[in-house]
Amino acid sequence: AQSVTQLDSHVSVSEGTPVLLRCNYSSSYSPSLFWYVQHPNKGLQLLLKYTSAATLVKGINGFEAEFKKSETSFHLTKPSAHMSDAAEYFCVLSGGGADGLTFGKGTHLIIQP
Amino acid sequence: KAGVTQTPRYLIKTRGQQVTLSCSPISGHRSVSWYQQTPGQGLQFLFEYFSETQRNKGNFPGRFSGRQFSNSRSEMNVSTLELGDSALYLCASSLDLDTSYNEQFFGPGTRLTVL
Numbered sequence: 524a525q526s527v528t529q530l531d532s533h534v535s536v537s538e539g540t541p542v543l544l545r546c547n548y549s550s551s552y553s554p555s556l557f558w559y560v561q562h563p564n565k566g567l568q569l570l571l572k573y574t575s576a577a578t579l580v581k582g583i584n585g586f587e588a589e590f591k592k593s594e595t596s597f598h599l600t601k602p603s604a605h606m607s608d609a610a611e612y613f614c615v616l617s618g619g620g621a622d623g624l625t626f627g628k629g630t631h632l633i634i635q636p
Numbered sequence: 637k638a639g640v641t642q643t644p645r646y647l648i649k650t651r652g653q654q655v656t657l658s659c660s661p662i663s664g665h666r667s668v669s670w671y672q673q674t675p676g677q678g679l680q681f682l683f684e685y686f687s688e689t690q691r692n693k694g695n696f697p698g699r700f701s702g703r704q705f706s707n708s709r710s711e712m713n714v715s716t717l718e719l720g721d722s723a724l725y726l727c728a729s730s731l732d733l734d735t736s737y738n739e740q741f742f743g744p745g746t747r748l749t750v751l
Contacts, residue, residue, distance in 0.1 A: 564744070566743050568742070569739055572739070623669060623683075623692055623694060624669075624671075625681070626671075626680070628678045629679075
């Protein structure tokens with residue numbers, strides 16, 4: 524069975540400071556990993572994905588994530604937070620094939636002015 | 637290119653009724669997946685359809701069913717509604733089946749409230 528654990532349900536940072544959203548995973552296969560963002564009353568939007576190529580993945584809006592197999596982690600970072608980054612973030616795993624996606628519980632990112 | 641559309645956006649039903657939700661994928665996408673989002677359980681995979689066939693199913697009771705039409709549009713049906721079925725139901729489409737490599741594009745969801 525595969526699983527995703529997002530270590531923080533809420534993260535609060537000040538505008539202009541770095542963002543770190545933590546994600547650990549468990550999978551019997553070589554996983555593909557994704558970060559999605561969900562703004563209020565909107566669908567999910569893909570930020571970035573790791574599919575066994577480069578371990579440091581750059582996404583949209585200045586976000587990036589590093590895949591660390593030894594730590595089974597895929598943390599999301601951004602050097603400088605913007606007010607528009609306030610949203611719910613989901614770490615997502617795909618074990619391959621047609622198994623669907625496994626979602627973490629989500630991290631609510633709050634940006635303080 | 638139009639995104640994934642879901643209808644209706646909001647729905648209120650009472651316990652015991654049934655409901656049908658609709659999803660139109662992005663043009664050219666052949667795979668449609670459905671997810672249930674609740675505050676308690678988060679986002680959970682319901683099922684995936686490809687070429688009018690259900691390819692995979694999550695851990696939900698048989699009251700939850702779906703189908704896909706030849707134009708890739710999909711519907712999901714929930715019979716004998718329970719209070720716990722209140723949720724945001726998200727549809728996602730992708731070009732092909734393998735979720736490892738095929739980005740899933742999500743619709744805005746249908747908010748179902750069961751009274």
